[in-house]
Amino acid sequence: MYSREHALASVAVGAAGLTVLPVPLPWWAAVGYAVAVGVGIDVDHFAVARLETGDWAAFRRVLRNPRLVVGGQDEIFAPQDLWPLQRLLSHHLIGGAAVFGLWLVSEPLALFTALVLYAHVLCDLVWDNYRLETYREQHAVAAESESG
Numbered sequence: 001m002y003s004r005e006h007a008l009a010s011v012a013v014g015a016a017g018l019t020v021l022p023v024p025l026p027w028w029a030a031v032g033y034a035v036a037v038g039v040g041i042d043v044d045h046f047a048v049a050r051l052e053t054g055d056w057a058a059f060r061r062v063l064r065n066p067r068l069v070v071g072g073q074d075e076i077f078a079p080q081d082l083w084p085l086q087r088l089l090s091h092h093l094i095g096g097a098a099v100f101g102l103w104l105v106s107e108p109l110a111l112f113t114a115l116v117l118y119a120h121v122l123c124d125l126v127w128d129n130y131r132l133e134t135y136r137e138q139h140a141v142a143a144e145s146e147s148g
Contacts, residue, residue, distance in 0.1 A: 001126040013034060013116055014033070062076055
């Protein structure tokens with residue numbers, strides 16, 4: 001899923017979370033925090049792509065053209081740079097550590113963060129299921145290039 005959709009989902013989840021959790025932030029800061037967390041978690045994609053490909057090509061692409069982050073996310077990563085399961089695994093690892101660390105500081109903020117990250121991963125799962133045929137095609141291309 002793209003950053004703009006994650007931002008919209010984070011605004012909605014952040015606003016809803018404020019109605020049920022005693023978040024220790026003003027409402028506008030809490031919604032901004034939700035967007036920062038809900039979009040920011042995707043920075044891990046660059047590390048995953050680096051582990052998968054052995055280089056920082058995707059990261060360099062964004063440094064050369066920062067507009068890609070907002071208007072050309074399809075151009076950041078090559079099809080075999082990172083796979084859905086790798087993204088979801090890294091989100092869980094980072095999110096779990098972040099929520100645990102926040103729990104030691106503020107339980108309501110940790111729960112709020114967990115809610116935002118849960119929504120992010122759920123959106124990714126819905127997106128990945130929608131794009132399942134595309135992933136199958138990419139997998140076939142990758143398998144052919146490895147065997148050929």
